[in-house]
Amino acid sequence: MGFRLGKIVIVGVGLIGGSFALALKKAGVAGEVVGVGRSQATLDEALRLGLIDRVGACDAATLKDADLVLLATPVGQMPALMQAMAPHLGPQTAVTDGGSTKGDVVAAVRQYLPKHLSHFVPAHPIAGAENSGAAAAKADLYVERKVVLTPLPENVPEAVERVRAAWAACGATVHEMAPARHDRVFAAVSHLPHLLSFALVHDLARRENREEFFRFAASGFRDFTRIAASHPEMWRDICIANKAALLGELEQYQRQLDELRQALIQGDAAALEAVFDEARTVRRAWAEGKLS
Amino acid sequence: MGFRLGKIVIVGVGLIGGSFALALKKAGVAGEVVGVGRSQATLDEALRLGLIDRVGACDAATLKDADLVLLATPVGQMPALMQAMAPHLGPQTAVTDGGSTKGDVVAAVRQYLPKHLSHFVPAHPIAGAENSGAAAAKADLYVERKVVLTPLPENVPEAVERVRAAWAACGATVHEMAPARHDRVFAAVSHLPHLLSFALVHDLARRENREEFFRFAASGFRDFTRIAASHPEMWRDICIANKAALLGELEQYQRQLDELRQALIQGDAAALEAVFDEARTVRRAWAEGKLS
Numbered sequence: 001m002g003f004r005l006g007k008i009v010i011v012g013v014g015l016i017g018g019s020f021a022l023a024l025k026k027a028g029v030a031g032e033v034v035g036v037g038r039s040q041a042t043l044d045e046a047l048r049l050g051l052i053d054r055v056g057a058c059d060a061a062t063l064k065d066a067d068l069v070l071l072a073t074p075v076g077q078m079p080a081l082m083q084a085m086a087p088h089l090g091p092q093t094a095v096t097d098g099g100s101t102k103g104d105v106v107a108a109v110r111q112y113l114p115k116h117l118s119h120f121v122p123a124h125p126i127a128g129a130e131n132s133g134a135a136a137a138k139a140d141l142y143v144e145r146k147v148v149l150t151p152l153p154e155n156v157p158e159a160v161e162r163v164r165a166a167w168a169a170c171g172a173t174v175h176e177m178a179p180a181r182h183d184r185v186f187a188a189v190s191h192l193p194h195l196l197s198f199a200l201v202h203d204l205a206r207r208e209n210r211e212e213f214f215r216f217a218a219s220g221f222r223d224f225t226r227i228a229a230s231h232p233e234m235w236r237d238i239c240i241a242n243k244a245a246l247l248g249e250l251e252q253y254q255r256q257l258d259e260l261r262q263a264l265i266q267g268d269a270a271a272l273e274a275v276f277d278e279a280r281t282v283r284r285a286w287a288e289g290k291l292s
Numbered sequence: 293m294g295f296r297l298g299k300i301v302i303v304g305v306g307l308i309g310g311s312f313a314l315a316l317k318k319a320g321v322a323g324e325v326v327g328v329g330r331s332q333a334t335l336d337e338a339l340r341l342g343l344i345d346r347v348g349a350c351d352a353a354t355l356k357d358a359d360l361v362l363l364a365t366p367v368g369q370m371p372a373l374m375q376a377m378a379p380h381l382g383p384q385t386a387v388t389d390g391g392s393t394k395g396d397v398v399a400a401v402r403q404y405l406p407k408h409l410s411h412f413v414p415a416h417p418i419a420g421a422e423n424s425g426a427a428a429a430k431a432d433l434y435v436e437r438k439v440v441l442t443p444l445p446e447n448v449p450e451a452v453e454r455v456r457a458a459w460a461a462c463g464a465t466v467h468e469m470a471p472a473r474h475d476r477v478f479a480a481v482s483h484l485p486h487l488l489s490f491a492l493v494h495d496l497a498r499r500e501n502r503e504e505f506f507r508f509a510a511s512g513f514r515d516f517t518r519i520a521a522s523h524p525e526m527w528r529d530i531c532i533a534n535k536a537a538l539l540g541e542l543e544q545y546q547r548q549l550d551e552l553r554q555a556l557i558q559g560d561a562a563a564l565e566a567v568f569d570e571a572r573t574v575r576r577a578w579a580e581g582k583l584s
Contacts, residue, residue, distance in 0.1 A: 076561075126510045146508065175508075188496060189509040193516040195552060196488060201571035203548045204480060210574075214583040216438065216467075217481040218418045220522075222579070223515040224485040229575045230512075232568035236561050247556055254549060256495045257542065260487060264539055269368075269528050276524035279493035282502075283521045287514070291506040 003165045006031040009062055009069045011081060013037055013046040016098040016125060017072030018137025021051045023170035026139040034062055038077075046134045058084040065090060068166055071097035075104060076237035082112035089113070094159040095120045096166070100128070100186065100234075102150045102179040104241035109152070117154035121163040124148045124182065125172060128190075132231040143171035150179040187245035192253060194235055195246070197228040295457045298323040301354055301361040303373060305329055305338040308390040308417060309364030310429025313343045315462035318431040326354055330369075338426045350376040357382060360458055363389035367396060368529035374404035381408055386451040388415045388458070392478065392526075394442045394471040396533035401444070409446035413455040416440045416474065417464060418482075424523045435463035442471040479537035484545060486527055487538070489520040 008024060010017040013035045024030040035052030037043050046052045056062030063069065063085060071078055078099065089095070095116065099105045102122050109120045127145040147167040151160050164174050177185070204213050239246055263271040285291045300316060302309040305327040316322040327344030329335050335347045348354030355361065355377060363370055370391065381387070387408065391397045394414050401412045419437040439459040443452050456466050469477070496505050531538055555563040577583045 126508065128510070128512060146510070148508070185505055185508050188505050189513050193492060193513055196492070196549075197516060198568045198571040199548045199552055200485060200488070200545065201575045202567045203545055205570055205574040211583055213477055213480050214574075214578045216418065216440070216477050217578065218438070220519040221481050221485055223518045224489060225575055226515045227512040228568075228571045229579065230568075230572065232565050232572055235568050236565040239556060239564050240559060240561050243556055243559065247553065250549065250553055250556070253492065253495055254546065254553070256491045257488075257546060257549075260491055261539065261542055261546070264531060264535055264542070267532060267535065269532050272531050273524050273528040275494045276490045276520075276522075276527050278497055279490040279520045280522065280524055282497040282506075283493045283517055286506045286509065287521065291503055 002029070003169060004029050004031070005067045005162075005166065007034060007066045008032070009034045009036060009056060009066045010052060011036045011058070011069065011071050012073035012077075013042060013051055013134050013137075014072060015132045015134075015136045015141070016127075017070055018046060018049070018051040018134045019127070019139065019141035020070055020072065020098070020125075020166075020170060022137055022139040023142055024166065027169040029166070029169045031067075034066075036062065042134055049134060049137070051134060051137055058088065060088040063088040063090065063093065066093045068162060069093055069095045071095070071099070074231075074234045074237040075099040075101055075241045076233075078105060079108040079112055082108055086113055086115070089116055091119075093119060094162045096123045096163045098123065098125050099241075100124055100190065100238045101241040102148075102182045106150065106152065106179045117152055118156045119159040120152065121155055121160050122150045122152070122179065123163060123167060124150070124186070125167065127172075128230070132234070140171065142167070145172050146175055147172040148175045148177050148182055150177055150182050183242050183245045187242055187249045191238055191242055191246050192249045194227050194230060195239065195250065196253070197225050198230075198235070201225050201228040294321070295461060296321050296323070297359045297454075297458065299326060299358045300324070301326045301328060301348060301358045302344060303328045303350070303361065303363050304365035304369075305334060305343055305426050305429075306364060307424045307426075307428045307433070308419075309362055310338060310341070310343040310426045311419070311431065311433035312362055312364065312390070312417075312458075312462060314429055314431040315434055316458065319461040321458070321461045323359075326358075328354065334426055341426060341429070343426060343429055350380065352380040355380040355382065355385065358385045360454060361385055361387045363387070363391070366523075366526045366529040367391040367393055367533045368525075370397060371400040371404055374400055378405055378408070381405070383411075385411060386454045387412045388455045390415065390417050391533075392416055392482070392530045393533040394440075394474045398442065398444065398471045409444055410448045411451040412444065413447055413452050414442045414444070414471065415455060415459060416442070416478070417459065419464075424526070432463065434459070437464050438467055439464040440467045440469050440474055442469055442474050475534050475537045479534055479541045483530055483534055483538050484541045486519050486522060487531065487542065488545070489517050490522075490527070493517050493520040
């Protein structure tokens with residue numbers, strides 16, 4: 001027999017949690033899926049959409065005999081949720097999360113779930129979308145996507161294996177990294193671009209005659225700003241949670257912009273072309289799979 | 293009978309010029325299409341691809357009896373081309389261009405084609421793509437795209453009408469703006485985003501361990517940096533040509549980043565969320581056509 005799970009608890013049944021539930025159901029590895037959340041309307045919707053089989057709560061009845069718990073809320077809510085879960089978790093329940101930052105999640109686990117360090121295996125599924133909420137969930141969200149695990153030194157192999165197998169059953173390829181390294185890499189390739197995209201749209205949105213600007217915005221603008229339609233609360237939490245690494249990246253980027261501004265002021269066409277040319281070469285190599 | 297053109301001359305048979313030629317042929321309004329360019333290989337390719345009917349040069353034989361000339365080179369090459377064309381243009385030939393900046397094109401026309409001000413109607417087809425070159429040309433590039441004309445006060449109505457009709461025959465909707473206003477708007481919604489996207493990729497490309505960063509870059513990064521694969525020479529010229537407006541936009545954006553950096557340093561979650569929230573609202577309204 002292959003990999004099977006009995007009871008799965010999803011805390012936060014939005015895009016990430018709902019898609020995890022659907023994917024495990026579709027793979028035939030889920031026994032029962034129980035949803036937990038702060039909004040009754042979302043839970044009702046998740047039931048109606050078949051993401052979950054029933055509604056539970058952060059209590060012993062829901063958590064004690066679960067095989068796997070996924071925390072899929074914005075990262076800012078996770079510490080309080082861990083506190084609420086702590087008295088009710090059974091010793092054999094593996095717990096994972098879907099947070100885009102990992103240093104803060106690890107710190108919260110150490111503070112609020114100190115007796116569960118053997119079974120909490122932090123994860124980051126790299127499958128964001130500008131849509132969020134239960135209605136956006138889909139069974140194939142993780143297919144051919146990467147999931148990064150940042151296991152704790154205290155994790156027992158069975159817990160890591162169960163979490164790895166669950167994400168793999170969703171269709172993802174599973175990687176491992178240290179939490180600090182994870183946060184540094186994602187500050188650069190994900191968190192900073194989101195901040196920059198939000199900033200550009202906000203900058204334009206404040207203009208008096210913004211309609212004229214937006215009227216002529218075309219496909220380049222559309223792609224550059226797609227991520228500016230992302231979930232504000234989620235990205236607020238990510239920025240705060242990964243503040244140190246993100247600040248480092250932002251400052252380095254601001255220095256890069258200062259260099260470009262100087263080149264512009266001096267009319268240094270060669271310097272501009274050198275930057276653009278290297279960027280294009282590397283961007284194309286990346287798109288062709290020659291860099292990763 | 294509808295709109296018809298006799299001889300059309302395309303100077304620079306790349307994506308913009310080649311697509312213009314194909315679109316006019318497809319619309320059945322083109323008599324003969326003559327290609328002019330600096331690279332014999334490109335002209336041979338354009339002939340082979342059927343973008344042009346024959347190869348010409350910047351001389352009287354090619355230009356004198358043309359109904360329409362399109363300058364479709366990077367904007368940096370246009371002044372020299374205008375100088376070369378000046379002695380050979382016939383008085384009835386309408387001339388337009390495909391440059392992404394208009395103030396510099398207008399200034400070059402006034403300097404190098406002072407006897408042709410009645411017939412030079414500057415244009416900006418908003419149909420860039422990260423691909424360039426003759427091989428990327430396609431007949432539907434301009435369908436349902438916008439083309440902005442920035443007519444000169446000296447233009448005669450027949451010339452504006454011929455240029456407008458040609459772009460309309462390509463499937464575009466034609467707008468009019470003053471050149472300075474055009475350059476201000478496009479600095480904000482196109483030139484700055486390109487600069488920012490090039491800067492991000494360049495910033496990452498210089499890292500020692502760049503493979504690890506690029507390995508985990510996902511769909512948000514892909515969209516944000518699609519325009520960083522654009523033509524370096526073309527974008528160098530655009531930045532230099534629109535230096536004043538672009539510097540203004542860059543500096544305003546840098547102030548916006550400074551505000552976000554301060555909010556991050558202070559851990560001001562509410563300030564970050566307010567920026568993200570307004571950006572999302574406006575980005576979604578734009579995508580739904582409610583802003584333009």
